[in-house]
Amino acid sequence: MLLVYILIVAATAVCAFQAIRANRMLVSAIWLAGTSALVALMIYLIGAPEVAVVELSVGAGLVTVLFVFAINIAGEETYTTPSRLPRPLAWGMVVLSVVLLGWFFLSRTAMPEAIAAPNLSLYEAIWQQRNLDILLQVALIFCGVLGAIGLLSEDKPIEEHPAEVKS
Amino acid sequence: MQNWLWMIGLPIVAAPIIYVVGRTFRPGDGTKAGINPAMWVALLSLLATGFFTYQAWTAYIADATLETSIGMVALRADGISFLMATAILVLGSMATLYSGPYLAADEGQEKFYALLTAMIGMMIGLSCARDLFNLWIWFEGMAIASFPLVAFYRRNPAGLEAGIKYLVQSAAGSILVLVAIALVYSETGSLAYDGIVAASGRSLPMLAAGALFIVGFGVKVAMVPLHTWLPDAHSQAPSPISAMLSGVVIEAGLIALIRSLGVLQSVSNNWGVILLGFGALNMLVGNLLALRQTQVKRLLAFSSLAHIGYILLGIGVAASSYYFDDLNTGFFAGSGSFFHILTHALMKGLAFLAAGCLLYSLYISRGSHEPLTKNDLAGAARRYPLEAFGLSVAVLALGGLPPLAGFMSKWQIFVGSFMSGNPWIIGLVIFAAFNSVLSLGYYAPLVNLMYRHEPGEVVLAGKPTPWLMILPVCLLALAVVVLGFWPSLVQPLTDVAGFSLLQLFGFVR
Amino acid sequence: MTLELWNVGLVTILVLLGVGFYGLLISRNLIKMVVALQILAKGAILAMVLAAKLQGWTVIGQSMALTVIVADTIVAVIAMAMAVQIRRHCGTLDVQSLSNLRR
Amino acid sequence: MSTALLLVLLAIGLPWLGALIVWWTGDQRPRLQHTIAVAFSAAAGVAAVFLLTQTSPDVVGYKELPIWGRAFGHITFVADGLGVFLAVIATVIGSLAVIFSIDYMKGEHQLGRYYAFVLFFIGAMVGLVLTNNILMMFFFWEITALCSYALISFHNDDPKAVAGGIKALIITQVGGVGLLVGALVSANVFGTFEISEFLANASMEVNPVPLTWMAFGCLAAAAAKSAQFPFQTWLPDAMEAPTPISALIHAATMVNAGVYLLARFYPAFEEVPYWTTAVVAVGAITALMAAVMALVANDLKRVLAYSTVSQLGYMVYAIGAGGVLASQFHLFSHSVFKALLFLGAGAVIHAAGTRDMRQMGGISKQMPLTRNVFIIGALALAGIPVLNGFWSKELVLETGLAHGPIWAYVIMLIGAGLTALYTFRCVTMVFFGEAHSEHHLHEAGPAMKTALIPLALGSLVTWLAFGPFSEMMKNTLPFHEIETEGTLEFVTKIVTDPYTMLTLFVVTLGLAAWCFRSKLGGLASALKFLGDAAQASFGFEWINRGIVSITQWCGETLRGTQTGLLNWNTAYIVGALVIVLAILLMGA
Structure with a gap:
């Protein structure tokens, strides 16, 4: 079983990394969908099938569609030079932070005793225990939609900018 | 629904109504011209919220416990909540009133007011949250409402650039917060504040959670070096939003930070020390960065960094009360910090609104989104006496000249911190005092410029400012002066807030 | 659940966080930045679920994870709306060209 | 409300009220603005003079008023001799400066801003010297800094004026941090904001470290405010202000605050090790250095500015030597003759259109009255007998000799000679010699004369008030040890003191040096490096x-x-x- 897990981790890492590395945005979005699917699988294995389904549909489905839309409107752009942040510095900082975080996270060697949790269905958890979160989600979605349409509403035709290749 | 919850719920419920009203009764042909009636609805809802807050406050000081559990998520109004609600509602209604004429020529006003009101509700909710994950949602809601507001001028490249920078950094910070919450939950099995406090002990994962909280919320608080989004967002947002961001939004982030650190009280004694370190950094870097700025709003944005530094000084001392003999130190320093949050909201709000008046008259009313530079202010007092006076009062108060409100609150922080008797903290107080002096190095030239005899070309070409924009400026200026002469006017608020801070960190029951 | 899964989950979270931050540090394309934020969000979601699992009260973790998914999707939507708008009015998605606000 | 409290509030409140009114009047009615400013400043002056009859060491004020809260203490005042005397100086000399402004500021723009800040300044200075709350003292301290900044850079279009104003603001604020620390120590360590309580409780045995911090903090604050070493650089640059403001800053308000602060807290700090030595050193260094700088300056107002710095050095020195009374008496004389000198210089500059002394010369015939009063002031500054400057300077030197270190006395003595030297140089360059400008100069206007004549008379006679002055100080300052003397005793003592002859000899030497300057060419060139250093303000700039x-x-x-x-x-x-x-x- 451990081998399977390790394979999933490795695949997730590769997908995520490819999503960052890919030159074309569309490819990047597809790698992201792959990452999402693998994370969903992981979540499923951990024992949260409902979230796995939502992650699969929203993370791998909806978000990918959104990306494709956005890329369609905004167009592809590829760059010949890397970002101005030195690559080794980026690597160093990320590795350092991850190692430090890992040091803190993994310092515990045994799994904690699970507290005797009341038996609760997901329905009860969402709609009775944490219904405030759900209410707030509605407000969040309202703000998000308002913001997005506010940003996108254009009453004049889109200005034509040639999709230039930046160097 | 319990009555007091209206002080949180009303603005959020009002937001869609505001949108619908604004959409239905748009003035003109639906695109441009005129104040959208949504503004009045928003203002009305804020005043009503103020009324509910006042009612809750009277109940609170009559010893009622304002706590409501919705499922397993509890909301509770304590001193900090009331202080924040006051600052948010005062500045929020001023900003709303001000936005009327300021945005009269822009499209999408109804969305603006709806989002602004929702953001206000989110912030008040944030200050009442008693559940770590719930806190994050309020925080995220505040952020989501503020992103489009920052990029409100959606055809202005600079505004968009500021908006996306703000968004990316905020989102990165909020992910860190989420990881921290997960860590805390995995260690303690609880999300409610009291449950976590009861179940937590010293462990490395909990320490990591603290670090993640500090860095994650620190992005929103604009602690140096996490501040890089702030000058862009604050200078490019519409002026009323700049006022809100600088005056209350970053402080709301700070409230979220101290709430989450308070929950980790038994994990480490040194959260306060870390805050003190950031405070010192913020003061120095904020002031030095502002020193050579030429754009007025950017300068004010950097001065916010310095002021967050002063606030962190007091809060850091309060959170370090483990090290002091008596709790008075922490109480004084903490309530001083809350006082400074209040006065900073007024002063910085005033500064941004007054600068916004000039920006509006000199550029926006002529359809330009150029930044307002220092040199544009030359001789502004001749044509815009009230605006220039308001801005002068604001910057002098920010620079800590007595007897304006800014000094009074700084002094209270200094007294409290000095009381600790700790040489490091005393050194920090003196450092803060010198920083105040340094800040005059960029505030004073602004005042001089405005009172030049010969107005510059930009000023001569400017248009008059609508009175509806001058009114909030005058009211805030009055508040800054009055609070300077009569600081104990808000003492009940700051006292309970200081007490709640000590409660939060478990020093008092 | 075994000790292995727990550790493997933690490593996955760390990997996702690391890659996400790496993406934020080196990407030049704004949309790529949003991709990186999404990767970070995946890490957070996984962390939520795992934390709840550790405490044996998975449903709460699921509830939180759902909320996080929704919230981060909203952020992504706004970010992409902004990116589109930036493409329209600045003519580029390049982070390096979007550095007019500085100093 | 007691009479004393009423008068205190009037003396502070009237100018502030006037400031608001004159601001609201608007710049369309300059005549009304002049009238309001004069009326309110004069009314404050009357209130302050009446306050002289009410002096007592009692604390008056509002201990019950709840508007301030814990962290700020109470609104209290104490109308004792030290405070009231300085309040009188601030208001009376202040109103003379205001009267002088009627002519000087005729036709200027933004008179409202000018008068509002002048009046605000006067009121703040009165508050500063009368309050018994150390935090309020800090407030007033900062307000005077703010006002001086606003007035120095009144001509905001002139970059030099703006720079001078901001420099004054920043330097005095840097020093102000010292007072802030003092207030913090008083509030936290001694548990009181009341200065009188602090003076009663402060003791070196109980709290040596905080008291030391406070003492040196206050010294820094005083040095910055009174333009003492090493903070002296702001004062010469403050000369960009309109001349009545220079008079106000130099004679009536701002710079006196530092000396006042030291005098006020002297009983608490005198036990602090090295404190008195430090004060003496600061005073002596400043007095000598500024005198040398005055000797080489060519700008009339700068010469006067350096002379102010130098004379303030004398006062600080006196305090360090334990002579609170001597320092205040010299402050008294100095206020009168320096206001006279500045206003006289203002009249000259107003007429001549330049501040450069090399462009003046030979104008004594055209402006006889200005010349006469200016010479009276100059003689007082030089310490020539019978004028008030002579008596007070003698008292300072005598105290210094009796209680201070001998090296400092020698420095001060040299300073006295230099003072005479630069004063004569200044008078000769301005009024005598050959005329350098062709255009006709007109005599000072009536308002200017109204301000000049009382000051000239004052320079002749104020020393006669020594007896009552010392009496008032002794009776109302419970923490200071002040020996009282009748005027006659005082005069006899000074006249019979052999060291008076020594001082007079040195002064004569200075005079002689100026008269025979051509024969001293060798000496002058030998000391040229000193002159160069002085012109470069000894590197402090x-x-x-x-x-x-x-x-x-x-x-x-x-x-x-x-x-x-x-x-x-x-x-x-x-x-x-x-x-x-x-x-x-x-x-x-």
Whole structure:
């Protein structure tokens, strides 16, 4: 079983990394969908099938569609030079932070005793225990939609900018 | 629904109504011209919220416990909540009133007011949250409402650039917060504040959670070096939003930070020390960065960094009360910090609104989104006496000249911190005092410029400012002066807030 | 659940966080930045679920994870709306060209 | 409300009320503005003079008023001799400066702003000297700094004026931090904001360290405010102000505050080790240095500014030597004759259109009255007998000799000679010699005369008030040890003192040096390096500029970290995370 897990981790890492590395945005979005699917699988294995389904549909489905839309409107752009942040510095900082975080996270060697949790269905958890979160989600979605349409509403035709290749 | 919850719920419920009203009764042909009636609805809802807050406050000081559990998520109004609600509602209604004429020529006003009101509700909710994950949602809601507001001028490249920078950094910070919450939950099995406090002990994962909280919320608080989004967002947002961001939004982030650190009280004694370190950094870097700025709003944005530094000084001392003999130190320093949050909201709000008046008259009313530079202010007092006076009062108060409100609150922080008797903290107080002096190095030239005899070309070409924009400026200026002469006017608020801070960190029951 | 899964989950979270931050540090394309934020969000979601699992009260973790998914999707939507708008009015998605606000 | 409290409130409140009214009057009605300003400042002067009859060591005020809260103490005042006397100086000399302004500021723009700040300034100074709350003292202290800044840079279009104003503001604020520390110590360590309570409780045995901090903090604050070494550089640059403001700052308000602060707290600080020595040293160094600088300056107002710095050095020196009374008496004389000199100089500058003494000369015939009063003031400054400056300076030197170190006495003596020298140089260059400008000069206007004549008379006679003055100080200052003397005794003592002859001899030497300056060419060229150094203000300007440019450089360099690149911005987040984690790991 451990081998399977390790394979999933490795695949997730590769997908995520490819999503960052890919030159074309569309490819990047597809790698992201792959990452999402693998994370969903992981979540499923951990024992949260409902979230796995939502992650699969929203993370791998909806978000990918959104990306494709956005890329369609905004167009592809590829760059010949890397970002101005030195690559080794980026690597160093990320590795350092991850190692430090890992040091803190993994310092515990045994799994904690699970507290005797009341038996609760997901329905009860969402709609009775944490219904405030759900209410707030509605407000969040309202703000998000308002913001997005506010940003996108254009009453004049889109200005034509040639999709230039930046160097 | 319990009555007091209206002080949180009303603005959020009002937001869609505001949108619908604004959409239905748009003035003109639906695109441009005129104040959208949504503004009045928003203002009305804020005043009503103020009324509910006042009612809750009277109940609170009559010893009622304002706590409501919705499922397993509890909301509770304590001193900090009331202080924040006051600052948010005062500045929020001023900003709303001000936005009327300021945005009269822009499209999408109804969305603006709806989002602004929702953001206000989110912030008040944030200050009442008693559940770590719930806190994050309020925080995220505040952020989501503020992103489009920052990029409100959606055809202005600079505004968009500021908006996306703000968004990316905020989102990165909020992910860190989420990881921290997960860590805390995995260690303690609880999300409610009291449950976590009861179940937590010293462990490395909990320490990591603290670090993640500090860095994650620190992005929103604009602690140096996490501040890089702030000058862009604050200078490019519409002026009323700049006022809100600088005056209350970053402080709301700070409230979220101290709430989450308070929950980790038994994990480490040194959260306060870390805050003190950031405070010192913020003061120095904020002031030095502002020193050579030429754009007025950017300068004010950097001065916010310095002021967050002063606030962190007091809060850091309060959170370090483990090290002091008596709790008075922490109480004084903490309530001083809350006082400074209040006065900073007024002063910085005033500064941004007054600068916004000039920006509006000199550029926006002529359809330009150029930044307002220092040199544009030359001789502004001749044509815009009230605006220039308001801005002068604001910057002098920010620079800590007595007897304006800014000094009074700084002094209270200094007294409290000095009381600790700790040489490091005393050194920090003196450092803060010198920083105040340094800040005059960029505030004073602004005042001089405005009172030049010969107005510059930009000023001569400017248009008059609508009175509806001058009114909030005058009211805030009055508040800054009055609070300077009569600081104990808000003492009940700051006292309970200081007490709640000590409660939060478990020093008092 | 075994000790292995727990550790493997933690490593996955760390990997996702690391890659996400790496993406934020080196990407030049704004949309790529949003991709990186999404990767970070995946890490957070996984962390939520795992934390709840550790405490044996998975449903709460699921509830939180759902909320996080929704919230981060909203952020992504706004970010992409902004990116589109930036493409329209600045003519580029390049982070390096979007550095007019500085100093 | 007691009479004393009423008068105190009037003396502070009237000018402030006047400031508001004159601001609201608007610049369309300059005549009304002049009238209002004169009326309110004069009314404050009357209130302050009446206050002289009410002096007592009792604390008056509002101990019950709840508007301030814990962290600020109470609104209290004490109308004792020290405070009331300075309040009288501030209001009376202040109103003379206001009267003088009627002519001087005729036709200027933004009179409202000018008068509002002048009146605000006067009121704040009265508050500063009368309050018994150390925090309120700090408030008034800062308000005077604010007003001086606003007035020095009144001509905002002139970059030199703006720079001078901001320089004054920043330097006095840097010193102000010292007073802030003092207030913090008083509030936290001694548990009181009341100065009188503090003076009663402060003791070196119980709290040596805080008291030392407070003592040196106050010394820094006083040095910055009174333009003492090493903070003296702001005062000469403050000469960009309109001349009545210079008179106000130099004679009536601002610079006296530092000396007042030292005098007020002297009983508490005198036990602090090295404190009195430090005060003496600051005073002596300043007095000598500024005298040398006055000797080489060519700008009339600068000469007067340096002479102010030098004379303030005398006062500070006197306090260090334990002579609170002597310092205040010299402050009294100095206020009168320096106001006279400045206003006289103002009349000359107003007429001549320049401040450069080399462009003046030979104008004594055209402005006889100005010449006469200016010479009276100059003689008083030089310490020529019978004029008030002579008596007070003798008292300072005598106290210094009796209680201070001998090296400081010698320095002060040399300073007295130099004072005479530069004063005669100044008078000769301005009024006598050959005329350098062709255009006809007109005599001072009626309002200017109204201000000049009382001051000239004052310079002749104020020393007669020594008896009552010392009596008032002794009776109302419970913590200061002041020996009272009748005027006659005082005069007899000074006249019969052999050291008076020594001083007079040195003064005569200075006079002689000026008369025979052509024969002393060799000496002058030998001392040329000193003159050059003095013209470069002994390097202090250089240090100032250095600090400013280092700070600016830091600011500018730091701006480079604001790259505007989103990649870097997120890198800061990751970096901060690493650092915070590392710190926690080390702490744990």
